[in-house]
Amino acid sequence: MAKVSSFIKIEGTLDNLTFYKGKEGYLVRTKGGVSKERIQNDPAFERTRENGSEFGQSASSGKLLRTAVRNLLLKAKDNRVTSRLTQKMAAIKNLDTTSVRGQRNVAEGISGVEGKSLLKSFDFNDRAKLSAVLFAPFDVDTTTGEVTMPNMVPTETITSPSGATHFSLRSAVAKIDFELSSHAIDYSPTENFPIDSASSNISLLPASVPSDPGTQIHLLLVEFFQEINGVQYPLKNGAYNVLNIVEVV
Incomplete structure (x- = not known):
């Protein structure tokens, strides 16, 4: 110096x-510091190369999922969703018990029950978690993709942000092939409701369940609006919206 x-x-x-x-x-x-060339070639950095390879694979798997659900993600996400999802994918990758170190991957890790369980309930918007917003019991039909909520009363089962007068629900079912890096997704129509004490039997049925290979992921989107003079406006650019993985098959 x-x-x-x-x-x-x-x-x-x-x-x-x-x-x-x-x-x-x-x-x-x-x-x-150590040169890039040395890290890439020196046997002493073999573990570093292995860790880097697996981290890159986990990051790519997270990006694949974000890309598949992009239309929903635009309505409900936080500024750390990329890093949080990469961290989740890394945990799933660690469940791969067949690949050698440096080649462990999400496709193998998520093939088992434990891997699917790790991804289930992931909230894309950490500021608005499904468990803190929606208290209505719901069922997911993994054959048709339908999400149902019988006798749902908004004032009793929805925690809405201040100023919200309405909310909407939409479901989706995606097929993600983490090995081939392919994806497909289908959506239900969006159902909109006033936040009142009326009871409704809610059915969110996607057009179809994609026939593509891969992991089947069911999602639920909750959006909030404020109605002024007959027009519904999104609240704070979606800061209070929920996007959650409700089932993984």
Whole structure:
């Protein structure tokens, strides 16, 4: 480490020198750390390469799922959903007991009951969790994709944000092939209701269940609106909306 005595004060990197401002003024040091080439080729970094490969695979699996549900995700997500989903995929990947280290993957990890259970109940918007918003019992028919809620009374079973006058429900069923990186999804019509004491038998039936191979994932979207002069406006750009994985098959 050396001081910069020039009247020109710079910060940043030039060739193999890094210029920065410290407590003692402007300083310069040579670039440190391990080179990319060494990490890629040195046997001493084999574990690092294996961990990097598996992390990349987990991140790609999370991106695949986000891409598949993008139309719903646009309405309900938080700013950490990418990292949270990658973390979830990494936990699922760790359940792969057949692949060698460095090649463990989500496709194998989610093939078992435990892997599916880890993904079930994932909330894409951590600020609005299904368990804290919807208290109505519901059933998921994994054959047809239908989500039903008998005798649902909004004022008794929905925790709505201040100012909300209406809410809507929509379900979807997706098939995600984490091995082939393919996806397909079908949606139910959107059902809209006033937040009142009227009882309704709710049925959310997707057009079909995709016949594509892969893991079958059922989702439920809850959106909130405020009605003004007959027009419903989304509340705070969807900050209170819920998107949850309600079943994994």
